Amino acid sequence: MSLAFLSNLSSPPLLFFFLGAAAVAARSDLEIPNQIAKFLSIYLLFAIGFKGGVALAEATFSSTILLTLATAMALSALLPLVCFMVLRRKLPVADAAATAATYGSVSAVTFVTAAGYLDVMNIDWGGHMVAAMALMESPAIIVGLLLYRRYSGDADQPMEAFSWSSLLREACLNGSIFLIVGSMLIGWISGPAGMSQIGSFVNELFLGVLCLFLLDMGIVAARRLQDLRSNPAALAIIVPAALLLPLFNGAVGLLAAWVLQLSEGDALLLVILSASASYIAVPAAMRLVLPQANPGTYLPMSLAVTFPFNILLGIPLYHAAVKLVLP
Amino acid sequence: MSLAFLSNLSSPPLLFFFLGAAAVAARSDLEIPNQIAKFLSIYLLFAIGFKGGVALAEATFSSTILLTLATAMALSALLPLVCFMVLRRKLPVADAAATAATYGSVSAVTFVTAAGYLDVMNIDWGGHMVAAMALMESPAIIVGLLLYRRYSGDADQPMEAFSWSSLLREACLNGSIFLIVGSMLIGWISGPAGMSQIGSFVNELFLGVLCLFLLDMGIVAARRLQDLRSNPAALAIIVPAALLLPLFNGAVGLLAAWVLQLSEGDALLLVILSASASYIAVPAAMRLVLPQANPGTYLPMSLAVTFPFNILLGIPLYHAAVKLVLP
Amino acid sequence: MSLAFLSNLSSPPLLFFFLGAAAVAARSDLEIPNQIAKFLSIYLLFAIGFKGGVALAEATFSSTILLTLATAMALSALLPLVCFMVLRRKLPVADAAATAATYGSVSAVTFVTAAGYLDVMNIDWGGHMVAAMALMESPAIIVGLLLYRRYSGDADQPMEAFSWSSLLREACLNGSIFLIVGSMLIGWISGPAGMSQIGSFVNELFLGVLCLFLLDMGIVAARRLQDLRSNPAALAIIVPAALLLPLFNGAVGLLAAWVLQLSEGDALLLVILSASASYIAVPAAMRLVLPQANPGTYLPMSLAVTFPFNILLGIPLYHAAVKLVLP
Amino acid sequence: MKACQRIEIVVESPIASQVIDLLRELGIGGYTMLPEIRGEGDRGERRADELTGDSSNCLFIIACEKPELVEQLTSQVRPLLSRSGGVCLVSEAQWLRH
Amino acid sequence: MKACQRIEIVVESPIASQVIDLLRELGIGGYTMLPEIRGEGDRGERRADELTGDSSNCLFIIACEKPELVEQLTSQVRPLLSRSGGVCLVSEAQWLRH
């Protein structure tokens, strides 16, 4: 296990994440322009989605696939329940609900990093895991909102500016999700013939782009951590929660993977999906449907603490756990 | 032919065009940042220009090449005449002239997509077609302007803010044209030695970048179509015209290709050049030299209707016609 | 030698530099969006740094390496002295000091272009030259500032808004330097295993990206040259100085390379580092520590004259000189 | 030239679409919008450095000649500002008729 | 501090260069320009999403202390606005001398 840790930590993508954080710590003016960071993430979603789709086109359809997808959705709906129960002791109801939604949902970039890790390790993973990721995006948002309405006391009072249709649009049609699912469908339709056309674009640039993208994420996460420092009270709740929630959710995900007896690669991906927290789609949705929640709570938790934790320590840790439990 | 249609429609680049349009229809917030879209188009122009130049360096110079170039220029000057005569029955003179110029000129991106289609189909095309494209850009603009002056009635009245030199600069030195022609010259000068240096950059990324670029074009074209919906009167003229003009112009291009007995690839490119309509260079030039024309007419025609029509249905349709006529 | 000149001048990257300059001369609106230009430079620094680091990991550590690094630092501290003595006869003290710092320091992009030239020529160069480049960045800034304080007459008067810590931060932690050095360290840590992960991203795109980047540099340099034209007085001093300083500094660098008996590749890189002038890190630092100096002097000198001179004529010229002196 | 009021609104990017909807509802036909800008205030620094607009602002400039519309706009913008921060400034200007 | 007029012009990007030429002709030495911004008005929405500036605006800010220059500028900007849309606002401000 320690070897996996080391080899993960010395892989270029993670080292570039550290480099970004170091740039902030050293107060260097190193910066990735904003549109470039968006481009890098577009490329990563495009590439992983397409690869997953082509893999799906080559796979034989099995009931395990369907079961995995159903489990993924269930996880996304159930995980927020536990998170909420714990968090509402320390946080206002709105913040607890929004945080629960954030941690029930998934981070596409964490998923992409884990898939890259598997590729480097030469471990197969199923293309349907991309679909699983997409399915885990939205249930958590809806559950989070229902939790808020149930526990906040102002359930009857008509929600200002709220509409289920706009909620569903935010939850399901978020740009990142739309792109990765769309790319998966396109990969699935065009199959190996499509891969022969854009294969080198999709495969050979992947890890290099991931390096540059994680360099940017390192910069942004370190900045948010610095901002957090000025708020020691919040820090005492936020940081421990942001470290424990992924471990707990990951353990539940591992349990599900064990029940389904998933392959090594798929199991790791299901665990990382459970353990990861959204910092793009859910925060955006929460602004619209739960504006009472303070983004200063749930956003730095997922972006500045859980994301780095998952990609740096989480992936090899969960991998070790998967190998232990699913031999 | 139906096979070509299907294989064209299931190729990743076109599927990504649909994905972009679907994102707009579903009101997803998927978006390619603006500078990234420009970068993708810079890459495509650079790559096609360079490839064409290297091909030119390797080709033996023949009189067919010269004839093709001359024909291309002639087409660009003549096609607007017919378009104008038809359009001025339905549109104000200024709009008709600007639209005629738009359709006489060419769309570099449509050309690039067609060249990519040929590469995927393993059909050769001549590097001089890049030069043909460049030569077709400007004559249409000048003819459009002359038509306006002849028919508008205010020919004698000095044109405000108008100068031939600024017209020619807009017409010939537009950034896209400058880049593709410049890259062609550089490819021609540096030849196969140059290709060995930047070959993998130019070739292997091409279709992948085209996917992302058409994703953006799908988004933009769908937005413009949505804007059009609010104007049903215009719609009744604009949409049919934007579908018929490429068919008519393409037929004339095909006739020319038949007269010249071009190869399959070159013929298809000449047809697509004739059928395509500018939505970058000409609209920009029209703002300066024909400000009386309403950009709300000619811009959505070429961008939201003709461009998608050409890349989705036009390319395989013209290809089938070429194979019929030039066996 | 003339052959090297020609083959350098007909290589795609340089031809694209000319194309950019031609676009400005022809008043075309060709333009590389600003964030894209930054992205291209980020990629180049990342790729060269990483390659250098991997090369370092594979090299056996020798005393020549240490000596080269020490010499590089010494050059950066000493070259400004001579430059300053010459320049202060023609320029105000502040301008002379800032210009001396500019020419004592290095241009990362010139270095990257020279490394690409060596790769194309199949000439080896040592990864430690990246470290040498980084070490040459800052000494010149400090020497320039000391020169100003010594000769300006207002040495005792406390410098407004000046602090050594902010100076050192600007000098050593500039984003470009931070990125190339960080990438070198990461290449060194992850070694050939890392290269196998991101090798094709780092190697195969390099010259293509350099083409697009030099296209942008051609545009920017030509614009600055045009701005200079309106100032003939300055021109008469600036242009000759900007041509002579690289030759003089390059000669000193060649002398050092001869003393150290460096290999052909390393010698050329040391010469080009000496001959090149900073136009990113130093100008930014000068704004803070020497605001009295006029950026209109030192910036166009290095960006519009010395940079093009070095990459167009300098590299093959210095190469010929290296081959003459170090057979 | 016609007297008008110049309204300037800074809000965080995620609620830009709500401001646009509001303008349309009120029948304010025109606005100019500058996306992805930076700022600092009670809610910390917004550096415009995230993938989403989470840490960026946008700036609306609206010329409006009907005082009652300005009144309505500001009263409806106020809750948005209270909730997620920002500023709204109103000043007098002359609008060039064309 | 010196009294001046603050002129603010929003026009579509393709005619930005005409505005700059105009400013230079009039001898107005200084301006600030914000490119690629968005907006909506009588001519529909401009989303700043096209390859060319076809659907984007730009914003000029000009401080000018000579009323007659302001006069000339507005009268020459008017036809541009009539033709391709936009707004021009003029207000009073104090200019910090330095």
Place this chain on the structure above:
Amino acid sequence: MKACQRIEIVVESPIASQVIDLLRELGIGGYTMLPEIRGEGDRGERRADELTGDSSNCLFIIACEKPELVEQLTSQVRPLLSRSGGVCLVSEAQWLRH
């Protein structure tokens, strides 16, 4: 609504951080900043086309209700403007309280 002063500062990008430091020192809690904009003035054209901010400007918008703070700010901004150019405009505005 509360009367305030609207301060608008254009400076070249390399000294943006000095302006921000200044604002913080003076205890001016809020500002809005538009990076990478273009302009022209006595020091030539700034096209926002370089890798660094060397040829670009940035624009600060600051709403401030304390006249003495405005006083301090302008007097400390003046030397920055003298040295590397730019403009600072001050005007009256109404600040929507929330």
